[in-house]
Amino acid sequence: MNTERKDTMRLSLTSRPRPVPSSVGIVHLGIGAFHRAHQAVYTEDAGDGWGICGITQRSATVVEQLGPQDGLYSVLERGPEGASARIIGAVREVLTGDATAGRVADPAVRIVSLTVTEKGYRHDPATGRLRIDDPEIRLDLTGREPRTVIGRLARGLSRREAPVTILCCDNLSANGATLRGLVEEYAERAGVKITCETAFPSTMVDRIVPATTAADLDEAERLLGVRDHGVVVTEPFTQWVIEDSFAAGRPAWDEAGAILTGDVAPYELMKLRLLNGSHSMLAYLGSRFTYVAEAVDVLGDAVRRYMDEDAGPTLTVPDGFDLEEYKASLLTRFANPALRHRTAQIAMDGSQKLPQRLLGVVRDRLAAGAEPRWAALAVAAWMRHVQTAGELDDPLAGPLREAVSRADRPDAVVDVLLAVTEVFGPDLRESRVFRDLLVEHLTELTSGGSRY
Numbered sequence: 001m002n003t004e005r006k007d008t009m010r011l012s013l014t015s016r017p018r019p020v021p022s023s024v025g026i027v028h029l030g031i032g033a034f035h036r037a038h039q040a041v042y043t044e045d046a047g048d049g050w051g052i053c054g055i056t057q058r059s060a061t062v063v064e065q066l067g068p069q070d071g072l073y074s075v076l077e078r079g080p081e082g083a084s085a086r087i088i089g090a091v092r093e094v095l096t097g098d099a100t101a102g103r104v105a106d107p108a109v110r111i112v113s114l115t116v117t118e119k120g121y122r123h124d125p126a127t128g129r130l131r132i133d134d135p136e137i138r139l140d141l142t143g144r145e146p147r148t149v150i151g152r153l154a155r156g157l158s159r160r161e162a163p164v165t166i167l168c169c170d171n172l173s174a175n176g177a178t179l180r181g182l183v184e185e186y187a188e189r190a191g192v193k194i195t196c197e198t199a200f201p202s203t204m205v206d207r208i209v210p211a212t213t214a215a216d217l218d219e220a221e222r223l224l225g226v227r228d229h230g231v232v233v234t235e236p237f238t239q240w241v242i243e244d245s246f247a248a249g250r251p252a253w254d255e256a257g258a259i260l261t262g263d264v265a266p267y268e269l270m271k272l273r274l275l276n277g278s279h280s281m282l283a284y285l286g287s288r289f290t291y292v293a294e295a296v297d298v299l300g301d302a303v304r305r306y307m308d309e310d311a312g313p314t315l316t317v318p319d320g321f322d323l324e325e326y327k328a329s330l331l332t333r334f335a336n337p338a339l340r341h342r343t344a345q346i347a348m349d350g351s352q353k354l355p356q357r358l359l360g361v362v363r364d365r366l367a368a369g370a371e372p373r374w375a376a377l378a379v380a381a382w383m384r385h386v387q388t389a390g391e392l393d394d395p396l397a398g399p400l401r402e403a404v405s406r407a408d409r410p411d412a413v414v415d416v417l418l419a420v421t422e423v424f425g426p427d428l429r430e431s432r433v434f435r436d437l438l439v440e441h442l443t444e445l446t447s448g449g450s451r452y
């Protein structure tokens, strides 16, 4: 970033008018902390002048934080050896969701990227298909000005002619193809025609980004000498694997360390099942701990066995990739004591996360005639969480709570939850092996007799 923009930040974040965005080639939907600590940093490091217009789909806080700072913010990296901070200038504009369709239609925009979290897609997590019974999707389909991400995206695409790449950066299986399917299904149902050329490459994104705390704001101020209201905090590690299939060019993200490849699937499966699967296991089995680093200290062995015995055998390892070293590095990353990543942050939205993190592992192991003992332990811990969490933060909280209210004994809880097909599909409740493992684990977790 040039010195002049950095000085703008020092000048603070006062009330200078925002410069007219001249080089916005990327519109990003969902400009939360993850995007700012990940794709925006790669875009900055690519150094070839692409700017980002960030659009928040939910809270307007980020507009209040970054608007007066000309889009500038700092990334605070916390490693075991200490912290460092840098200012990022790739974000040129920050807008609220109602601007989405207009900006997606803008011919100067060549990439529309997304981090809207799993539930932001309003899809059925087990099948990846659009939930047409979702109340907001239903309303969008009545022809109102769309308010869902998919509705807004489809509306914007239908208004453009120039080619564009839609780049999904959320933790979903086959995220590019899944997003294409959702947009096409929506467009068909809404009677909207999309005629521009589009590409939907898949990506694997990885960087742990806990919610920013007051202590992080203070630490960044100490390091930078300026108060930044938009600090994001993260670990030193970062990884981005992108399918190299773009309709209208891209930044030189490879120059910034991203891996551009023909096939993202092996990386994606590895990351979803090993990192995210272990994360969810730690969050539910370790819900008595506030932070992941504390949970992994006690539950590291169980996580390791999940990786070695259940997830590992289901993976195709990319050529030249060292799986043992990857698994070990995950445990080291989770144990980073400086990161203060809350287990509760990961426990959110379990219904949307379980299928691609744990249930694919379960299916593959069952098909191979094996018992997915550790994956089942993680799923049973989620069931216990559904039963006992004071407030269940999940888009399916209503049906899940209603289901467990009809059951008391562990075997009954397992049966009512396995019947939630949005999560388990129609097939998993048919597996005697899986059901028995769940009942065994949930019985132990309920009686307090579990080693975990």
Ligand code: CS2
Pocket: 171, 205, 206, 207, 208, 209, 275, 276, 279, 280, 345, 346, 347, 353
């Ligand atoms: C986490 C992820 O909150 C969660 O569910 O598992 O956000 C995780 O930290 C990232 O995917 C790491 O790349």
